[in-house]
Amino acid sequence: MRLHARRPSTRWLAAPLAAVLVTACAKKEAPPPPPPAVEVAPVVQKDVPVIQEWIGSLDGFVNAEIRPQIEGYVLKRNYQEGFLVHAGEALFEIDPRQFQATYDQASGTLSQYEATLANAKTTVARYRPLAAQKAISQQELDDAETRERTAQANVESARASLEKAKLDLNWTKVVSPIDGIAGIAKSQVGDLVNRMTVMTTVSQVDPIKVNFNPSEQEYLAWVAKHGPPEKTLRAGENLEKGPLQLILADGSVFPHHGRAILVGREVDVKTGTIQLAGAFPNPGNLLRPGQYAKVRVAMDVKKGAILVPQRAVSELQGSYQVAVVGADNKVTIKVVKPGPVEGTMWVIDEGLKPGDRIIVEGLQRVKSGMTVVPKEAASPAADAAAAEVPKADANKEAGK
Numbered sequence: 001m002r003l004h005a006r007r008p009s010t011r012w013l014a015a016p017l018a019a020v021l022v023t024a025c026a027k028k029e030a031p032p033p034p035p036p037a038v039e040v041a042p043v044v045q046k047d048v049p050v051i052q053e054w055i056g057s058l059d060g061f062v063n064a065e066i067r068p069q070i071e072g073y074v075l076k077r078n079y080q081e082g083f084l085v086h087a088g089e090a091l092f093e094i095d096p097r098q099f100q101a102t103y104d105q106a107s108g109t110l111s112q113y114e115a116t117l118a119n120a121k122t123t124v125a126r127y128r129p130l131a132a133q134k135a136i137s138q139q140e141l142d143d144a145e146t147r148e149r150t151a152q153a154n155v156e157s158a159r160a161s162l163e164k165a166k167l168d169l170n171w172t173k174v175v176s177p178i179d180g181i182a183g184i185a186k187s188q189v190g191d192l193v194n195r196m197t198v199m200t201t202v203s204q205v206d207p208i209k210v211n212f213n214p215s216e217q218e219y220l221a222w223v224a225k226h227g228p229p230e231k232t233l234r235a236g237e238n239l240e241k242g243p244l245q246l247i248l249a250d251g252s253v254f255p256h257h258g259r260a261i262l263v264g265r266e267v268d269v270k271t272g273t274i275q276l277a278g279a280f281p282n283p284g285n286l287l288r289p290g291q292y293a294k295v296r297v298a299m300d301v302k303k304g305a306i307l308v309p310q311r312a313v314s315e316l317q318g319s320y321q322v323a324v325v326g327a328d329n330k331v332t333i334k335v336v337k338p339g340p341v342e343g344t345m346w347v348i349d350e351g352l353k354p355g356d357r358i359i360v361e362g363l364q365r366v367k368s369g370m371t372v373v374p375k376e377a378a379s380p381a382a383d384a385a386a387a388e389v390p391k392a393d394a395n396k397e398a399g400k
Contacts, residue, residue: 035370038362039377040325041309045354048305048342049298053247056212056295058287060203061279064178066091069171070099071194074187084285085182085202088175092187092199096172103165110158117151124148180204181285203289206282207239210246210258212295213273219263221299229263244278246287247294254293256281306352307345312360313338322352323359323366325374331359333368 072094079091123144131141176182180202187199214222223229242259258280267274278295280287287293313336314321324332336351352358359366360377 035329035373036362036365037373037375038323038325038359038366040357040374041312041360041377043348043352043354043356043358044307044345045304046307048302048307048340048347050300050302051296051340051342052214052218052299053294053296054212054214056210056246056278056293058289058291058293059209059211060180060205060289061207061209062178062180062204063289064176064180064202066174066176066199066202067195067197068092068094068174068193068199069195070094070168071192072098072172074189074191074193074199077185077189079176079182081182081184081200083182084179085176086179087177090173090175091182091202092174092185094172094174094193096169099165099169099172103162103169106158106162106165110155110162113151113154113158117148117155120144120148120151174199176202178202178204181288205285205288207258207279208282208287208289209261210278210280210293210295211275212278213268213271213275216267216272216274218299219267219274219276222297225300239279239281242278243297244280245296246280247296249292254280254287256283302339302347304354305339306348306354307342308348308352308358309360310341310344310346312358312363313346314363322348323363324352325357325359325372329371329374331366331368331370331372 074092075095076093077091078093079085079089085091124141127136127141127144130136131138183201183203185200187193187197191197193199239258240256242257244258244260246254246256246258248254258278260276261279262275262277264275308322312322320336320338322334322336324334326332334351337349339347339349341347357374359372359374362372366372
């Protein structure tokens with residue numbers, strides 16, 4: 001009988017081997033992730049003009065509605081629509097034949113009455129010495145003098161009628177009362193017009209007026225800074241020296257300054273605003289009534305303001321936050337109070353101090369207490385430079 005040796009079971013051999021492998025793996029811990037790399041920049045500290053802007057609508061400095069003084073048919077239009085016309089220039093002509101006939105009739109009537117008056121004066125001059133000599137009765141002299149006075153009154157009445165006929169005849173030429181831009185004609189050749197008809201409108205646009213509506217608080221702040229309206233509304237002074245700027249619809253800054261010329265009588269109780277009007281030089285008549293523009297003015301200057309790039313500020317449920325990197329490269333999330341926008345920069349009223357380094361790129365990857373690898377970003381001053389050009393003039397005006 002042959003005896004066979006039993007082979008050891010592989011199941012028993014595999015179990016100790018697995019245990020050894022698990023133990024070896026447990027001794028090797030996963031390495032921590034490296035600190036995230038972020039871009040940081042120091043805050044910018046400088047004087048910043050406190051800019052206020054309102055939406056304004058442009059209007060002619062003077063708007064003259066052109067209406068005829070008589071009733072008649074339009075015979076001719078003499079001006080080119082949308083172009084400059086001068087005071088006294090004929091814009092339309094109305095058929096003058098009827099008024100010419102009336103003028104001629106009034107002229108003839110006057111000549112008739114003047115002849116009657118001359119005869120009455122001759123009669124009175126002849127009767128007076130005769131009445132003194134008792135050659136004629138006093139009644140005959142009195143009647144002659146009455147006829148003279150009646151003839152004189154008729155002459156004066158006829159002269160007035162002739163003057164009225166002359167005015168009507170002259171009014172067949174409808175003229176512009178001012179220099180300005182003439183609008184589109186609302187009356188065409190052949191139309192019957194009267195005193196209620198607006199044939200066109202002529203607007204003086206150099207200077208041009210802009211109407212805007214600041215709030216009551218903004219108005220009071222302006223008065224506190226610059227004094228009462230009687231002091232600041234100096235329409236007769238050079239408009240170019242005024243503090244107002246105009247931002248056009250395409251975002252460009254109008255190259256000429258203006259000044260306020262009018263403050264409304266009352267505050268609108270529904271909106272809490274007060275109407276103001278400014279005037280701007282408009283050489284070349286670039287600006288036209290009806291355009292919309294922003295009226296900008298430097299209300300004050302914030303000394304030593306803290307500015308950060310707008311992209312460095314995050315908003316969460318109405319709270320604004322900035323990530324500050326300390327000297328030990330650890331992040332601190334700070335709640336800040338933002339102020340006005342200055343170009344691509346944001347003025348921070350509270351929460352930061354000069355010298356703070358803030359994260360401008362990679363803000364979403366960090367949290368408070370985390371260590372980061374900071375990398376210097378482009379200087380925020382480069383971002384602020386874009387804002388300096390349109391604000392330079394306003395800053396100068398605010399410092400006055």
